[in-house]
Amino acid sequence: QDYLNRLRQIEPQIRSFLHVSENAIKEAEAIDRKIERNEELGPLAGVVVGVKDNICTLDMPSTGGSRILEDYQPAYDATAVKKLRDSGAIIVGKTNLDEFGMGSTTENSAFQVTANPWDTSRVPGGSSGGSAAAVSARQCVVSLGSDTGGSVRQPASFCGVVGLKPTYGRVSRFGLMAYASSLDVIGCFGTSVADTGILLHTISGHDRFDATSSKREVPDFWSQVISMKHVESKPLKGLRVGVISETLGDGVDMGVRSLIQAAASHLEELGSTVTEVSLPSFSLGLPAYYILASSEASSNLSRYDGVRYGKQIAAEELTSLYGDSRANGFGPEVKMRILMGTFALSAGYYDAYYKRAQQVRTLVQKSFKAALDANDILISPAAPSAAYKIGEKKNDPLAMYAGDITTVNVNLAGLPALVLPCGFVEGGSAGLPVGLQMIGGSFDEGRLLKVGHIFE
Ligand code: GLN
Structure with missing residues (x-):
């Protein structure tokens, strides 16, 4: 009830939720009854969780932030949501x-x-942004x-909270609305590294509904973090940290740069060795990513045709039904991406764009591999600046x-990669938070969480 009260009180200023659960209190009462009866409780019993609205929930609409799914109510919970419910968490709303x-x-x-x-x-x-703001507020x-x-x-950095992007395949994507399937992962927000690690542990693991989910064992991140003793003066002794030099040059705000340098010195004080490392293909990553x-x-968004899901604009001809439903249902940015993507995949342009971007992807993977052979973790700013004004970049894609x-x-x-707050730059009335990004090797979330926990 406290969380619901606070959520409602703050919502008019922050607007982080698209739906608020009508069952939250009932679910909390069910936990109370379990406590009265001395029944076993799940590890997250009563923990209030917000879920991004592109992740399917059985009891609430899931719009993906799109008009085309305005009335869509999924018939199932995403695997990550199901795992949360099974562990006793209360899904308070969709962000x-x-x-x-x-x-x-x-x-x-x-x-x-x-x-x-x-x-x-x-x-x-x-x-x-809704998930980050909701935790921050x-x-x-x-x-x-x-x-x-x-x-x-990036929203974790802008809102001054902890954010974790797991290894691709660590968390099932079943029930996550596909944007770019080879890149998409469900991630976690919390106010501490420990909370974020517990959340990751709860949602991770193989799922027969997602063939790309990994069969690797999920370590108990939480016990690993909590078991650490802070008695040593150099708890990070032996840790090799590489600062990505391409992220500390032009295009990154001075204030952000100096906070990352200060964070690097702090990691050194904690016992690690810090060196600069160059990822030569770094700047190519951006155009390759957008292609x-x-x-x-x-390709993924072709499923929204006005027939299978959501909004339908009636028409005499089937092709106009598709066209009108999509023209009315999608916003301008989505339409632009569909046009760019269709262009990049079309005959005659495929080799020049899509194929080259895939080659760049291989280069990026190789340069990370080399950097992570020489280092245990890499660090960089999470974003080149702190939060900017609403409207400032809206018309400049x-x-x-x-x-x-x-x-x-x-x-x-x-x-x-783990992002955690590392200081403030000037702005607003209280300063604006800046996030440090720590990147690890594949499936090395445990190390990131440990280092993050010592760092914070
Ligand atoms: N800003 C990036 C994009 O628009 C990343 C989005 C994301 O991670 N979903 O594609």
Whole structure:
């Protein structure tokens, strides 16, 4: 009840939720009854969780932030949601996002723009801006987002919370609306590294409904983190940290750069060795990402035809039914991505765009491999700047895309990355938070969480 009260009280200023659960109190009461009867409780019993609205929920609409799914009510829970419910968590509502995850501010939501709790004239980041803002404003304890090119990490940075993008395949994508299937992952937000690790542990693991989910064993991240003793003066002794030099040059705000350098010195004080490492293909990652993500989106979004799901615009001809439903249902950014993707995949252009972008992807993977052979983790800013004003980049898509330079390479390589607050730059009335990104080797989330926990 406390969380619902707070959620409702703050919602008019922040606008992070698209739906609020009508069952939350009933679910909490059921937990109370279990406690009275001394029955066993799940590990997350009563924990209030927000879920990004591109993740399917049985008891609430799931719009993906799009008009085309305005009335859509899934017939099933996403596997990550089911796992949360099985462990006793209460899904309190569905959070706002850029339409189908396409954007970096939540301004591309068909329904509302979410505000940054640190300064409500600024964006919370995106596309999981609602999930990040909801945790930052304490409308829920933890939340789920999705990260195709940075959509968990950049909003975590803008809203001053912890965000985790797991290794591709660590968490089932069953019930996550596909944007770019080879890049999409469900990720976690929390106010501490420990909470974020517990959430990851709950939702991870193989799922027979997602053939790309990994069969690897899921370590108990939480016990690993909690078992650590902080008695040693150099708890990170032996850890090799590489600072990605391409992320500390032009295009990254001075204030952000100096906070990342300060974070690197702090890691050194904790016992690690810090060196600079270069990823030569780094800048190629951005155009490659936008070609690949748009190409996959153009294919994935063909399922929204006005027949199978959501909104239908009646027409005499079947082709006009498809055309009118899509023309009315999709917003401008989604239409632009479908056009770009269809172009990149079309005969005659495929070799010049899609194929080259796939080759760049291989280069990016190789350069990360080399950097992570020489280092245990890599660090960089999560985003080139702190949160900017609502409307500032809305009409300049290239400027907005450029802000993804620090995150998209990680998705191309499928690696895990943890973002945690590392200080403030000037702005707003209280300063604006900045996030440090730590990138690890495949399935090495446990190490990221340990280092993150010691760092925070
Ligand atoms: N901003 C990026 C995009 O618009 C990333 C989005 C995401 O990770 N879902 O594609």
